[in-house]
Amino acid sequence: MAITGVLRPGHVQIRVLELAPALRHYVDILGLRETARDQKSGRVFLKAWDEHDHHSVILREADEAGIDYMGWKVDSPATLERLAGDIEKSALCTELCWIDAGEQPETGRRFRFTIPTGHVMELYAEREMLGNNCGTAGDDVNPDPWPDGLKGISPSRFDHCLLYGDDLDGTVKLFCEVLGFGVAEQVMAGPDMIGAFLSCSNKAHDVAFIRQPVKGKLHHISFLLGSWEQVLRAGDILSRTKTSIDIGPTRHGITRGETIYFFDPSGNRNEVFAGGYSYYPDKPTITWHAEELGPAIFYHDRKLNEAFLSVFT
Numbered sequence: 001m002a003i004t005g006v007l008r009p010g011h012v013q014i015r016v017l018e019l020a021p022a023l024r025h026y027v028d029i030l031g032l033r034e035t036a037r038d039q040k041s042g043r044v045f046l047k048a049w050d051e052h053d054h055h056s057v058i059l060r061e062a063d064e065a066g067i068d069y070m071g072w073k074v075d076s077p078a079t080l081e082r083l084a085g086d087i088e089k090s091a092l093c094t095e096l097c098w099i100d101a102g103e104q105p106e107t108g109r110r111f112r113f114t115i116p117t118g119h120v121m122e123l124y125a126e127r128e129m130l131g132n133n134c135g136t137a138g139d140d141v142n143p144d145p146w147p148d149g150l151k152g153i154s155p156s157r158f159d160h161c162l163l164y165g166d167d168l169d170g171t172v173k174l175f176c177e178v179l180g181f182g183v184a185e186q187v188m189a190g191p192d193m194i195g196a197f198l199s200c201s202n203k204a205h206d207v208a209f210i211r212q213p214v215k216g217k218l219h220h221i222s223f224l225l226g227s228w229e230q231v232l233r234a235g236d237i238l239s240r241t242k243t244s245i246d247i248g249p250t251r252h253g254i255t256r257g258e259t260i261y262f263f264d265p266s267g268n269r270n271e272v273f274a275g276g277y278s279y280y281p282d283k284p285t286i287t288w289h290a291e292e293l294g295p296a297i298f299y300h301d302r303k304l305n306e307a308f309l310s311v312f313t
Contacts, residue, residue: 003075003200003201003202004075004079005074005075005079005083005179005180005200006072006073006074006083006123006179006180006181006200007072007073007074007075007200007201008072008073008200008201008206009056009070009071009072009073009158009159009160009161009206009207010053010056010071010072010073010124010127011055011056011057011058011070011071011104011122011158012056012057012058012067012069012070012071012158012161012221013043013058013059013060013067013068013069013070013071014057014058014059014060014065014066014067014068014218014221014268015060015061015062015064015065015066015067015068015266015268015313016059016060016061016062016065016264016265016266016268017061017062017063017064017065017265017266017267018061018265018266019042019044019059019061021265021266022059022061022264022265022266023044023059024265025243025264025265026046026057026059026264027046027151027152028151028152029152029153029237029238029241029243030152030153030155030223030270030272031048031049031150031151031152031153031154031155032046032047032048032057033046033047033048033049034046035047035054035055035105035130036054036055036105036106038105041060042060042061043058043059043060044058044059045057045058045104045105046058046059047130048154048155048156048157048158048223048224049132049133049146049147049150049154049155049156050132050134050146050156050157051132051156051157051158052129052130052131052132053073053127053128053129053130054105054106054107054127054128054129054130055104055105055106055127056157056158057158057221058104064313065266065267065268065313066216066217066218066268066313067119067161067163067216067217067218067221067313068120069112069119069120069121069122070119070120070121070122070161070163070207071110071121071122071123071124072121072122072123072124072179072200073123073124073125073127074123074124074125075125076125077108077125077126079125080109080111080123080124080125083111083123083178083179084096084098084111084123086178087111087113087174087178087179090174090177090178092115092116092170092173092174092178093113093114093115093116093174094113094114095112095113095114095120096111096112096113097111097112097113098110098111098112099111099112099122101126104127106127106128107124107126107127107128108124108125108126108127109124109126110122110123110124111123111124115165115170115171115174116165116166116167116168116169116170116171116174117163117164117165117166117167117168117170117171117209117215117216118165118166118167118214118215118216118217119163119165119171119216120216132147133147133148134146134147152237153223153225153230153233153234153237153238153272155223155224155225155272156223156224156225156226157223157224158221158222158223158224159203159206159222159223159224159273160203160205160206160207160208160221160222160273161207161208161218161219161220161221161222162207162208162209162210162219162220162222163207163208163209163210163216163217163218163219164209164210164212164214164217164218164219164312165209165211165212165214165215165216165217166211166212166213166214166215168193168194168195168196168209168210168211169193171196171209172193172196172198172209175198175207176198179200180200181198181199181200181206181207182198182199182200182279182281182283182285183196183197183198183285184197184198184199184204184205184255184279184283184285184286185197185204185205185254185255185285185286185287185288186285186286186287186288187210187254187287187288187289187290187293187296188287188288188289188290189289189290190290192211193211194210194211194290195208195209195210195211195288196208196209197254197255199279201279202278202279202280203276203278203279204255204256204257204276204277204278204279205255205279212312214312217312217313218268218269218312218313219269219312220261220268220269220270220271221268221269221270221271222270222271222272222273223270223271223272223273224272224273224274225272225273225274226274227274227275228249228258228274228275230272230274231248231249231258231259231260231272231273231274232249234249234260234272235248235249235260238260238262243262243263244262244263245260245261245262245263246261246262246263246269246305246307246308246311247260247261247298247301247305247307247308248260248261250298250299250300250301251275251298251299251300252296252297252298252299253288253292253295253296253297253298253299254286254288254296254297255276255277256275256276256277257273257274257275257276258273258274258275259271259272259273259274260272261308266313267311267313268313269311269312269313
């Protein structure tokens with residue numbers, strides 16, 4: 001197995017204004033599966049159908065929508081210890097701490113830190129695997145292509161986040177020099193990087209950051225679909241359920257993926273995404289210039305809508 005260190009996005013905890021409407025959205029419309037509830041904190045834990053780990057999305061009721069933190073799964077407890085030490089030595093992060101095992105259900109201890117853009121990140125190595133219910137004699141034996149009982153849009157996994165923050169340079173330095181990510185694509189305004197699409201795998205991006213004069217803001221959380229046809233079907237479901245749509249279905253120039261953006265009842269932007277290219281560490285970074293940001297983001301319309309730039313939580 002060639003992918004080591006940070007393997008992939010593991011979880012995201014988001015704040016919602018009311019839990020019941022949020023659950024209708026994420027379970028019935030988006031199609032995630034509830035796996036646990038924390039009676040003490042009120043959090044609800046969800047997963048997409050093809051994720052084997054216990055959960056990937058956590059909902060927490062709060063007075064303000066947005067993101068609490070994003071978690072990354074690493075390949076071993078030894079790597080968790082090593083990267084925690086490397087982060088501490090880098091002096092790029094603040095509010096470093098360990099979270100005890102069990103604070104999230106079926107999850108080992110996590111190392112938490114705040115990055116230069118103000119976002120809280122976590123690393124963890126251990127989480128119970130529930131499987132994807134595709135196996136006829138267990139998930140790894142004679143599996144079917146998909147499980148029975150899928151709801152709504154039914155993405156296969158939590159894929160990435162796009163985040164807004166001010167210190168893009170420090171955050172890119174941390175992700176590339178300390179955590180081992182590569183810059184798959186970048187957006188430049190003259191000599192200054194204003195957008196970075198970062199990968200720890202062979203995906204076009206596992207996280208993206210846009211430079212904005214804010215700290216710790218969420219632009220969107222994204223979920224993976226298998227085809228352009230499934231993105232079009234998602235558009236039908238969103239319209240039928242009168243879900244607020246931002247834009248799409250359309251295609252990105254950046255990453256080449258097909259997309260539709262929409263909002264949960266609290267105003268957190270979601271995306272379902274298909275396609276894109278395979279990224280490897282020797283692939284040259286693709287550069288976009290700020291004056292071509294329209295086709296970079298929305299290749300079909302070749303222009304940005306105002307809500308996409310100005311609405312975030």
